[in-house]
Amino acid sequence: MFKEFTKLRTFDVKFISTNYAKRNSEAAGITKKSDYYKNLGDAEENIDGKPREWNDALPYESIPGPKPLPLIGNIFRFLPFIGEYYNLPIREMYESFKTKYGNVVSLTGVGRPPIIFLFDVQDMEKHLRGAGAFPIRRGLGSLTHYRTVTRRDVFKDVPGLMSVQGIEWFKIRSVVNPVLMQPKAAQQYIGSMDKVANELIENIRFFSKQNENSEMPEDFQNELYKWALESIGVIALNKHLGCLDLNASKDSEPQKLISSVNEMFLLMYKLDILPSIWKYIETPSWKRFVKVLDFITETLSKHIDEVFTKTISDDVPEDQLNILQKLTKQDRHIAFVMVMDMLTAGIDTTGKTMAAALYFLAKNPDKQQCLREEVYNNLPEKNSSVTKEILNNSPYLKAVIKETTRIAPIAVGNVRTTIKDSVLGGYKIPKGTELISMHIVTANSKHFKDHEKFMPERWLRTEDSDYSYKNVHPFAYQPFGFGPRSCIGKRFANLELEIGISKIIRNFELSWAHDDMVFSGNFLYGVERPLKIRVKEL
Numbered sequence: 001m002f003k004e005f006t007k008l009r010t011f012d013v014k015f016i017s018t019n020y021a022k023r024n025s026e027a028a029g030i031t032k033k034s035d036y037y038k039n040l041g042d043a044e045e046n047i048d049g050k051p052r053e054w055n056d057a058l059p060y061e062s063i064p065g066p067k068p069l070p071l072i073g074n075i076f077r078f079l080p081f082i083g084e085y086y087n088l089p090i091r092e093m094y095e096s097f098k099t100k101y102g103n104v105v106s107l108t109g110v111g112r113p114p115i116i117f118l119f120d121v122q123d124m125e126k127h128l129r130g131a132g133a134f135p136i137r138r139g140l141g142s143l144t145h146y147r148t149v150t151r152r153d154v155f156k157d158v159p160g161l162m163s164v165q166g167i168e169w170f171k172i173r174s175v176v177n178p179v180l181m182q183p184k185a186a187q188q189y190i191g192s193m194d195k196v197a198n199e200l201i202e203n204i205r206f207f208s209k210q211n212e213n214s215e216m217p218e219d220f221q222n223e224l225y226k227w228a229l230e231s232i233g234v235i236a237l238n239k240h241l242g243c244l245d246l247n248a249s250k251d252s253e254p255q256k257l258i259s260s261v262n263e264m265f266l267l268m269y270k271l272d273i274l275p276s277i278w279k280y281i282e283t284p285s286w287k288r289f290v291k292v293l294d295f296i297t298e299t300l301s302k303h304i305d306e307v308f309t310k311t312i313s314d315d316v317p318e319d320q321l322n323i324l325q326k327l328t329k330q331d332r333h334i335a336f337v338m339v340m341d342m343l344t345a346g347i348d349t350t351g352k353t354m355a356a357a358l359y360f361l362a363k364n365p366d367k368q369q370c371l372r373e374e375v376y377n378n379l380p381e382k383n384s385s386v387t388k389e390i391l392n393n394s395p396y397l398k399a400v401i402k403e404t405t406r407i408a409p410i411a412v413g414n415v416r417t418t419i420k421d422s423v424l425g426g427y428k429i430p431k432g433t434e435l436i437s438m439h440i441v442t443a444n445s446k447h448f449k450d451h452e453k454f455m456p457e458r459w460l461r462t463e464d465s466d467y468s469y470k471n472v473h474p475f476a477y478q479p480f481g482f483g484p485r486s487c488i489g490k491r492f493a494n495l496e497l498e499i500g501i502s503k504i505i506r507n508f509e510l511s512w513a514h515d516d517m518v519f520s521g522n523f524l525y526g527v528e529r530p531l532k533i534r535v536k537e538l
Contacts (some may be wrong), residue, residue, distance in 0.1 A: 050421050057423040060430055063116065065097070065106035073109020075275050089520040090412060094119075094441050104425035111275030116435045117413075121447065121473040123424040124437040128416060128475065128482045134170055135485045136417035138434060139163040142271040142278070142286070146293050154297060158337050161488060169485075175330045176338050176488060179323060186491040187388045188319045192234040193496055194386045197503040199244040200227045204508065206246060208535045213513070218530035225258045225351040231496045232346035236339045237307050238322035257299055260292050261347050267292065269522040300340045308332075342489060349410045350493045352526030356408040357400060357501055359517050360454045362510035362533050367456055371396050372505050379506045382538070386499045394498065399456035401497050405479035407454065410524050412440040414481050439478050440525065447476040508535040 068074045077083045085093050094117065097105045103120035118124050139162040147159035158164075161172055179185055203223060208214040216223075226243035233241040243254040267289040271278050278286035307324050318326065323342065327335030361368040374397060378390040391397075413436040422429045429435070444451050448458065449467050458467040469477075480487040487493075504510075511534045518528040 051423050053423045054421060054428060057428045058426055060428045060433075063104055063106040063427050064101040065108065066101075068109030073111070074107065075110055078110070078274065089518070090522075090525065091440055091444065091519070094412070094438050098438075098441055102425070104427055113434065116429065116433055118424065118435055118437045119441055120425060121442055121475045124414075124439075124442070124478075125473075125475040127418070127422065127424060127435055128414065128437060128478075130418075130420070130422065131416045131483055131485075132419045133484065134166045135483055136165050136419060137162075137415055137485050138165075138417060140268050140272045142268055142289055143293075145279075146290065150290060151293070151297060154301070155337060156333060158333050160337050160341050162341075172334055172338075173484065173488075175334050176327060179326045179330075180338075180488050181491060183491060185326075186495050187391075189235045189492075190386060190388055190391070190495065190499065192238070193231050193499045194503075196227065196231045196234060196240075196244070197386075197500045198383070199230070200224075200500060201503050201507050203244055203246060204504065204535060205537070208508075208537070213534055214536060215513075215532050215534045218532060220531045220533065221351065221355050221527065222255075222258065224354045224531075225262075225347050226254065227500065228350040228354070228496065229254060229258060229343070229347050231350070231500075232342055232492070233303075234322075235492055236323040236342050237303055239303065239307070241303070253299060257296065258347055260296050261344055263292050264289070264296065264344075265348060265523040273522070296344060297340070300343050301336075303343075304336055304339055338488075342492075346489060346493070348524050348526075349489075350496050352410055352521075352524060353401075353404060353408075353493070354497060354500055355527045355531050356519070357404040357497065358504065358510060358533055359512065359527060359531060360404055360407070361400065361501075361505070362512040363516075364454045365511070367400070367454060368505065368510060370456070371400055371501075372509075375502050375506045379502065382507050384506070386502055390502075391495075391498050394502070395460055396456060397498055397502060398494075399459035400501065401494060402459040402479075403454055403456045406443045406448070406477055408519050408525060408527075409440055409443065409479045410526065411479070411481070412525050413438045414478055416485075437475070437478070439476070442476040443479075445476075447472050507538060509538055510535060 066074050066077060069076065077085050080086055088096075097107075097117055098119040103118065103123065105117040105119070106114050107117065108114045118127060139160075144159060144163040147155040147163055158172060161169060161176075164172065200223070204216070207216050207220070207223075210217070223244075230241055230243040233239055233243070241254050242248060242252070243258075245252075248255065267285055270276060270285045271283075271289060276285065277283060304324060307322070308328070312321070312325055324335050324339045327338055361371065374394060378384075378393060379386070415434065415436050418429055418431055418433045418435065421431050424435075449471075455467060457463050459469050463469075475482070480490040513534060514529075514532060517531075519525060520528045
């Protein structure tokens, strides 16, 4: 597969990037022809030149932000007891950056190169549209080092989409996009996901009978992680991992895998976000990270190898193959790495989003009833199966998911590195600067009327009031990123959520009898307290 890419001339790169952008315009969030050509023009601009407004812009060094102290920089601000940002909910911290320093904020002196935060939607659009045909999104150093150095014997020259840039990134993405980013490719797994959702329904029914208030247990979030892993398992491998088996022990392989993934994200935060010297010395956190990643890699490799050993006849229809088999027909090693990433990344992300959606529906019974009316029309019986036609006729369900990811996005911002000198917010931004577009702030701000309210109606095409998303700048809300490097798994994540939420709302009425939920997170944003939702059988 890679041989055809080994000698790419300038013309070849331009031709590939142009056609790649055309084929993936929907994935890039581009719906109008004019938007496509604008984006392509930005991508092909001479990246070595200076923008016209460069000479009139303020110096990069003058970008405001928390002032570092000699020797210790800004590290003290994140330390226990004395740090103003220690234990401050992450959204509040970024909102305080914007309030105190403005739309462009620089954070220096935290043991890594400066980070520039963007809070203005115009700057976000300019930056993201100018990211080029091969946008640079630096992977986390810890994961990249593990795959390219520590376990290079396993991952070889394909460490994954998060760890490569430029042509190397394009090689992988061009193989996986037709399999993972096309709507039809995801829809063929609806039946399998429906069966997994039925298992979750039965478990919820069981838990409701264990409590006099029909309340979910304190670790119900973990049950949603199990559902997410089981769902992605049947998609990627056509294999039930047994995650939702109520008789399984607490140290079962699926549970250990879930716990390891949770710990992996925590360790990434310690190694890559907080100040750390792991790159120079093998710290306890780094050693633990390698041990956790080794378990995840070995466990998932075993399941992937089991699929590899099965012979697939050439005449088997495409719609009967799992993701691993489809990708293997293109490149075996890319298939291995991508399925490993799907199984790893699909647990916390989808599980946390499901938890947030159920909480918002429980807290807003009127919105829950609106959704239930739609679900009742589509699923006349409790055990009715979800189909492609049903999901295509579920606008309010899709609106619920969009509103959930507006208020509580898994990723708080989108990271890109500038490929050319730019001017943003009136400041010079040199080529090679890492910027984060802080969508969690813009999506929870004045851009959306009554932004603090859970209002799925704002996402309906039929909505014409001041609440409608049509009145909002499109870059105020980007839960899956933008452009060619938008989330590769968004089709499957949305499909899992649509099916799971439909089945739950068809079977149960949800309510909430506790203080308002706290949302935060060091690495992934989500609920921080026990998800003790009350359910009533319908």
